[in-house]
Amino acid sequence: MLTAARLIPRGQGLAPALLDRSAWISLDWDQRQKSRFDCDDSHGRRVGVFLAPGTVLRGGDVLLTEDGALLRVQAAAQPVLRVTPCPEHGTPLDLLRAAYHLGNRHVPLEVQADHLKLEPDPVLADMLRQMHLIVTKTREPFEPEAGAYAAHSHGHRHGHSHEHTHGHPHNLPPP
Secondary structure (H helix, E strand, O other): OEEEEEEEHHHOOOOHHHHHHOEEEEEOHHHHOOOEEEEEOOOOOEEEEEOOOOOOOOOOOEEEEOOOOEEEEEEOEEEEEEEEEOOOOOOHHHHHHHHHHHHHOOOOEEEOOOOEEEOOOHHHHHHHHHOOEEEEEEEEEOOOOOOOOOOOOOOOOOOOOOOOOOOOOOOOOOO
């Protein structure tokens, strides 16, 4: 079995032509949250993935195998609920309110400008319909938000003991 233990987030620094020729693995959200698992790549090879605990794979990430091969990670289509505002009288504020309520429940949530996506849950689907939103069951790739404290969407945290300018106003202390 081939093993992959190194992650290149979003394939940073790799030539697009090199990535286009590489094999890929298609994983749903549940699989991409695991740091150790087996899967088959697009060339039919069995791959054992061994990443640091807490690592989360995202679509577009690249794994480096022990023999130097690259494996592109694709977010697989999976059952999700797609939530959109009512076309007749809905507004973007409706989606914002829904995201607020789902966030209070710590629901993994993909946030887009015109829709939200979450894993199927009949209770949450009913709540969203009561908020006059349209809830559609579908199969699509699912890329939930990483969370405010996730560093670069890959499951590890970093402290705020160092100086930086990304995201914090200069007149406020870091959280």
